[in-house]
Amino acid sequence: MQRLILAFIALAAAPFAATAQTAVSPPGRLLASNCFQCHATDGRGGFEKLVGKSSGEIYHELVEMRAENKPGDIMTRHAVGYTDAQLKLIADYFATRR
């Protein structure tokens, strides 16, 4: 029930948040821009193309790399730098890119 109410509040607030936020700074964009240096602007190339993947795909890859805990792997090092919520935001952002 509590979750339902929260969802309702989030929905009710969404139109206002969306017009203000998506126009100016979409959620996850600034976080995801940390990936651009190696995966190209908006994830279009570099070591591995990220556009075209689903949010779930990207998120699970990142979580896996974090869980593998290979300190000699540069992506493990990057993945452990972010919270779960941040990884989700990053994955969601790339999933919106074309």
Place this chain on the structure above:
Amino acid sequence: MKAKMNRRQMLATLGGFSAAALATALPARADDDTWQAPANPERIKPSPVSGTTPPGLPVTGLRGRVVVVGGGMAGATVAKFLRLWGGAGIDVTLIERETVYTSNILSNLVLNGNVAMNSLYFDYAKLRTNYGVKVLQANVVSIDSVRREVAYSQNGVQGKAAYDRLVVAPGIDFDFPPGLTTPEAQLAVPHAWKAGAQTLALRDQLRAMAPGGTFILSIPAKPYRCPPGPYERACVVADWLKRNKPGSKVLVLDANPAITAEVATFTQAFNVTYRGIVTYVPNAAVTSVDVAGRNVNTTMGPFHGDVLNVIPPHRAGSILAGTGLVNDAAGRFAMVDVLSYESTAIRGIHVLGDAAATTQPKAGHIANQEAKVCADAIVRAFAGQAPDPAPVTNSACYSPISATSASWLTAVFAYDPVSKTMVAVPASSGEANGPSGDHYQDMFVWFNTLMTDSFA
């Protein structure tokens, strides 16, 4: 500070040399004896033409004028992302004295001939055509933070650029020790810490050195640009000398008490890979240089060598001198709010990259990320919004250890609201298990992608 400052105090006369004097029609080749900045194919008119509106820029309804001073890693990136994220209504003028940027990253590989100097040149054509950034090849004369104007000189013609937000990313300048204060001395004992003519001067001296000679490399106290860079250079040169000048030595004089980056990799390289070639001397700060006698005097005594490479202590680019922006405790770098990179001294002016005093390393990859945080904050400010309260940045870097191998180091920084600084996430900071050929190949993917993200 803000209330007391009058306009005259802000007017700093700047002694930037003319980029036009350096520009020639011929692009430099890898084996050129003298460095020449390649000419910009597009002639730039004294007053900026109105920016084009390339397709693909978002429609945000935002309007604002941003002037960016300095077209290095941070300056180019902030100009691009202000347009990419802010849209065509954000007017962005980039003022840069050179026609091209010469990358410091990979420039140690010019010393061993692996990389051609001209592969390190990046011009501003894509920032114009892809994003509609106005690019002015000009010297900044003064900054007026009250009228919000930058005065510049372009081929002797004076002009002014008005701004709502100013971003300055001038990089670093040096505090030369006694003995190295003249241009002649600085070519005889190059720093090669700003890539270009200095890099070729050092390369040519190494090529001319007799086998069995000693190469001295001195490292300034932290903070300096590219923490692993000097150790990387010692390794690349040691590897080259081993194969081309047998019997030669590398003497590393470090003002710091210990190796400052990639400690495991460089300790192994100095003690094992280049054993008998590299000697590492900590706590050796340079006090003066005897150019004619080829002596470097330090706090650990004098050292004699054949090729001397003294990297002097750094300060924020001289363009900031006299502006009031250089306000850290040591009087060397500009303090900023790392949520936006806005100066703590003067509102409306943001300082990015190596010139800023932050807890982050001075390096191109993270300067690119600082620029994105700044661009996002300025775009939000034009919409009347506060900056992102929890920015994250990252520093990653590949370091060549020989002509065929490289290592890497990386760190993720998160904003700490208590100290109001960027703090490295502990488990995210680390280095490669060791140098490898795979990392050497990856280094070029990283470099090309990073430079494209910054300049194109």
